[in-house]
Amino acid sequence: MTAEAWKQGAFARALAAYPTLLRVGFAEAVAYRAEMIVWMLTTTMPLVSLALWTAVAAGEPVGRFGEPELVAYFLGALVVRQVTGSWLVWEMNMDIKSGALSQRLLKPIHPLIGYSAENLAAMPFRALLTVPVIVVMLFYGSAAFPHDPLLIAVFLVSLLGAWLINFFTMALIGSLAFHIESSASVFQVWLMGFMILSGYLVPLELFPPWVRTLSDVLPFRYTLAFSVETAIGLLDAKRALFELGVQWAYVAATAVAALAAFRHGVRRFSAFGA
Secondary structure, eight states, X not given: OOHHHHHHHHHHHHHHHHHHXXXXXXXXXXXXHHHHHHHHHTTOHHHHHHXXXXXXXXXXXXXXXXXXXXXXXXXXXXXXXXXXOOOHHHXXXXXXXXXXXXXXXXXXXXXXXXXXXXXXXXXHHHHXXXXXXXXXXXXXXXXXXXXXXXXXXXXXXXXXXXHHHHHHHHHHXXXXXXXXXXXXXXXXXXXXXXXXXXSSSSOXXXXXXXXXXXXXXXXXXXXXXXXXXXXXXXXXXXXXXXXXXXXXXXXXXXXXXXXXXHHHHHHHHHHTTO
């Protein structure tokens, strides 16, 4: 069998197994729903920012942001974070250090595919939390939401792109656990960059110009602010399409880097007989 035929067969197996993996992942999410709820509640920092910035904007708008725009922005940030976040780095650290990864390696599908199904299977729980938030967004900021079908499509595709960047970045950082005691400390550095440069705590256009320029060339913006700004009408179609291209270039780059790091780490993992 040629390498190309083997890859096609592996892809077909993964595609056929994915619905089952999602069902298993959903069952685990139900079993550990308390932990899931705790994790979701740790991603509510935009509500704190909302309270602070609406107080600032009570007298007059801050840039393009009056109170309704700030409500729409930060609630949008909460929704995007809920549906695009990934906790893979913690799972990989635990599996690598405990040796549980060996069981995943024995399965006929790539471990990262299994991890992705487990992450996506929790989406219904996260979606439930976002429903009341979306209702409030529609009440406060519906006039700002784009009605252009192209922008709506860009927004939906951007959510997938944001999730993929997060997932593959977590896989890349998690793969460092093959070489160091724990990659969680590296993740904290990434998280710090995310907090500042993704628009999670502050709309990026309120930063000085040099910070905005920096955010445009780093991946953090494309994990959150890009989707939020598209959703509440801050980007026109031309700009949104350009940024979508940048986002998916980051998807490709992080995917290649994560797969290479994981493959290299597995060779080391196997060499020690784990």
